[in-house]
Amino acid sequence: MGLESILTAAFLVPLLQTTLRSTTTLLLTALGGMFSERSGVVNIALEGMIIFGALTAAVSAQLLEAPYLAENPGARIWWIPWVAVLLAMVVGAFIGWIHAVVSIKYKADQIISGTAINLLAAGLPSLVLAYFYDNTTASKELVNRLPEWLGFSPLVYLAFALVPVTWYVMFKTPWGLRLRSVGEHPEAADTMGINVFRTRYTAVILSGVLAGLAGAFLSIGVLNQFVRNMSAGQGFIALAALIFGKWHPIGVLGATLLFGFAKALAIQLGGGDIMPPTVIEAFPFIITMLVLAGFVGTSRPPKAIGKPYEK
């Protein structure tokens, strides 16, 4: 395969599709992270939240479908993946709540708290998998994964639809204004009668919900099982996209599309002899670093980010 083979429809169409799919995880996660960070709480735990979401969705869908499959091995039950998605969101919210309690109520270093959750996401899934499936690396493959509408999972449409929605919520509603004011100047917000703690709790939990959704997309949308470490750094890349996108929905969309494209390129070029796969796999990470170093110069984070609020 030479260079010329790249510029064909057979290569470009799947490339576009893969780009949209790999963007979805990043976009959902980054939009969620935006709420948390705009409210002044660094959320490095996004990676762990994705993993917990993915685990919950895969395991719950598999357990739900098991009795039906026992009767009819090809049973398709439409509500199972959706319940699994819902559960993944609930678990994501719970993880977000833990992060919120530790970093808002107990005023922990938010990065350490997030790292702890990521470490937890590296260890706990193995125990859960060992309990249900007697192995520590992957869950059982399931039949009832998310459906595809016109070639894409519904969550792909949802992710892109969420861009204008978050923009509206963040910049056109009173709640969005309060959220941003809490992240910029919590003392002033508090004086104005805004409950800083509650706003931050809501924001962090919301980011957990969206990251859990992204995880569900990975495990029962893209794949049909949970695989250990399946998020492979996408939570961190989403965080970088958030910074690159200047904490703004439109910017985040652009940044995640760029990273998604880099990842899709890596996948599409994977088998050929254009580039060794190990080199391509490093691309998104190198781009992230370049972006963070070079182009973000003018990007200004929320002023109160990372600082616990002392009433």
Add this chain to the structure above:
Amino acid sequence: MNRVWLALTSAVFLLLLAVSPWAVALRAFGGKGVLVTLWGTVDLYGRAKAMPDVSWLGYFTVFWVALALVAAVAAFLPEARARARLYYAIGLAGVAVFALEAYLFYHAVWAANEAALAAGARRPPLKRYSLSLGAYASILYSLFLLAVGRLQLPGGRALLVRWRGVIVPAVSMLLAMVAGAVVVWLLKDVKIPEEGGMLTYLTAKLDLVTYTFQLLFGPLLTASGWFQSLLIATPLIFTGLAVAFGFQAGLFNIGAPGQLTIGAIMTMLVGVHLANAHWFADLPDGLARAVFLPLSILAAAAGGALWGAIPGWLKARFGAHEVINTIMMNYIAASIFLFMIASNEYTFFGRWTLHMPFKFPGYEARSYEVAESARIPLMVNLFGFHQDASGTWTGALSWALPLALAAMVIAYVLGARLELGKRLLTALAVGVLGYFAGGFLPGIPMELSSKLASVRLNGAFVIAAFAVAFYNYYMWRTRDGYELRAVGMAPKAAEYGGVSIARKTILAMAISGALAGLAATHYVLGGGIDEYRLKQSLPTNVGFDGIAVALLGQNTPIGVFLSALLFGVLLTGGLQLDLQLGISRELVMMLQALIVLFIAAGGFLPRYFTDPILAAQAEEGAQGVI
């Protein structure tokens, strides 16, 4: 509030005493045992051939209930000194009664065993007996009462706050263990005899949880367990120091895995390819060793330093946050690592082919073997033991290493009046003298047990010990270290004082990276992954474990060392856990994560434990009372 806590603790204690196994008379492989409880023995094993006579155990219950009652009444005494005296008295009584109970239990077990042997049994029927949760609860409760007694006196709270460096990690550890116990409780079921009721089930569950932690801490009881724990602790010491070094300078280095990887690649390049290069083939063995071993070790440090310095520079120059950049560098390092050892031939754009000499031929992704001259000897070799042709380890326990160490410490302590640089040099010189003097002394001839010799604890542990000493020296005894800590605590004040924050950031990240890189010496040069090679199974995750080590050790040298050792013990015990109970070793990883989470939350203790200013006030205020 204090009374509520006291009442709550007493209630939990009495409850535990009532339902948990007090001791285990016999433990079979796989966890089934004969449980001794206050209300009788429960034989989950089913084939016990002898039982200890523990009918006396029930009588002591009266004592413990009385103790808890007295403790509750004591809280209402009006005078502080009287309260304190009473708590001390009942606390000491508790400790004494616990000792008596323990003695009686072991005595009963031995008596039962002797009786069985006299009756013709070939082996003692009761084995792997131990105290259990109920007994642990009684001694802990007694110690708790003693602590409550101290708290009644003036300055009690200040004392607690002064020890916050120990109390916060200890409480976090305890909470993590409780959470771990809950997880084990949920994930692992027990089988009880059919006639057993709810109480038996509860006891069996508590026994399972207790046994889980007994297994985890089990390596502390055997010499080979200690060796194995030190082996696992060695890389953790390096990565823990790396993270702690960053923390001291106000930087969070999550990049230890990547720094370790690059360190491993660099040390592989020097230890395999430079040391094996044909133009050095004529060097005498001793000289080659003197050149290539230090060079390979330095290469590991240099690789890590490079990988740490890049995010440091990016932060200093562009303000890019080190946390995300170090994470990205981890993934990039992993890619480079695979690129180097997964294949020797790569094609770019379908035209250009790159040939590399690093991968050893074969299916597995691994490098060539490290040259003999660049290998770090095993600790058993350093202590003067050698393996003969039949495979047994014999030799004389050499005095060289212990004497060198002792001489160094003595010289360092005696040289308190010397200037620091001279003091260190003197200590080092005396240490070398001690090494040679010890080499000439006749050693103690002995034979090593094969179990002990099979643990591949290597000289990297000595390097780790030196790294701890270096960290202590550099951070607290040099101007650079002082400035680093100043940048970490109050960057603006440090800058006003003339410290260049940019330069310190790069320096701190480089040294932090170098410490992480040194962990590679253990894996590649010391044969820490079974072979003297760089292999795909290089466990880079120890870089993340370093975060837990640094936090649990509160970034102090001795703390990092001890918490690395603790995790070494837990991970070693985790193997048994997997083997005996089928509980994955990942439980230890979960404990680590929870410890990090709880320490971040200050162990859920009051703010005056975690906030430096409030802590200082708490100490001051209490001194005023005295």
